Amino acid sequence: MPLTPSRDTVLCISLAGRPGTFGVRFHNHLYEQLGLDFYYKAMRTDDLPAAVAGIRALGIRGCGVSMPYKEACMALVDEIDPSAAAIDSVNTLVNTEGHLKAYNTDYLAVRQLLTQHKVDPTTAFALRGSGGMAKAVASALRDAGFGEGIIVARNEQAGRELADVCGYRWLPELDDLCPPMLINVTPVGMAGGPEAQQLAFSEMAIAASERVFDVVAMPVQTPLIEHAEKLGKQVITGLEVIALQALEQFVLYTGIRPTPEQVQAAVGYARQG
Template identity: 80%
Template sequence: MAHVPGKDTVLCISLAGRPGSFGVRFHNHLYEQLGLDFYYKAMTTQDLPAAVSGIRALGIRGCGVSMPYKEACMALVDEIDPSAAAIDSINTIVNDGGRLKAYNTDYLAVRQLLELHRVDPNTAFALRGSGGMAKAVASALRDAGFTQGTIVARNEQAGRQLADSCGYRWQADLGDLCPPMLVNVTPIGMAGGVEAEHLAFSLEAIAAAQLVFDVVAMPARTPFIIEAERQGRAVITGLEVIALQALEQFVLYTGVRPTPEQVKLAVAFARLG
């Protein structure tokens, strides 16, 4: 029987410009499996300061923060964890008795994945993108000791700013550069497709790479990942990122760390939504 929220149920929410279902299904599945009296709901808002004040006033335990609110929330919380301070962007708020502390579990997830996949920090890379998530990934690479990086972004101002903040180079396009690691932090590939324009990097660049990392989570196997696997390259997928960042949010909200098998089942359930 599905969990029915009651007067003592602890509420967690997410705020996004375009709310999705992955987090809702992931968190609520784990709450039910672990017998926790929690409930998670996705929301959006036209008044961010009021919404964050509501988290405090209503005793909402936790809040996931997605675009376009990640940077605007920074000034609305009481404390900022180093994971968020490192990139001036948050994706998680935890309410401890009315005191709001902000984290960035995207950053934490990327750091963990680099360790799990045993990626050598001496590996040179090209990262395509310059938005908020690109900032999280580039900062995680920087703090993990990666020094040979190139930010590839057509938006020169944003691209240069990100590159300068992390000590990397900037280029408007990849050109003849063929580094051993390619990282996509743009929406390219979200629509699927098999043509070259649906690939975050060229076929030649993929052929020259040893590892490709695509932050796009839906679909889990983007054209970029499919082509890399076809060419026998090692891959890190966006599904791994979204699962790890959601897991770290869950732990921050509940104080409970599920088993790897429980997380695997929750990810499978969340993907059905």
């Protein structure tokens, strides 16, 4: 929080069904370290159209958008960046003098991580999930050249739609299939959730895999990541996703890109919350 808030302090917020502390601590730490007169606050709402109208009317500079609002936001903005238009899902709103533009920095973060971890696009995968974040991850995989994938979703309509759009196939369950990369894009394993202690994939599938990617960020050591690491599998964590997407949001809101050292410090501070 700014040491001396003023009438000119710029407000940024996030909207989530389950508001967390990572974004609040990450953004506010960087604001303080860089001497920016900004403040970030996490919120939830039962009236999304009214909340988005409030962002516009009150001059709130930016808004992070999490489940379950990512798709519903599409119809409420003035402009949609290609990162969001390509997948019909939003995770970031930027307000410029009442003009709301929607982005998807989840998509950008996943593309970066696939490159950083040197994941071969010939790797077959199974992705569990069919919501807004699943769209971002599946689209990032498609656009990075991953040609062989399975969308695993109990919601047949949403699962088939996502699979068709991205050129993959849909299954309600993996059963005895064991592709080399497993990706969880559901709340399974999320702290405080009803499935916090559960594995998103079977022990057999994890044992047969080469790499496990879990977008759940809290806790960092989800049951899936912990089990995979014990078996010596390569992992990509939700912390990596949330840190990269939060960084891109910060840049969109402020126009400033912090140094890698400043970002690392902000991630460390955010994890303490």
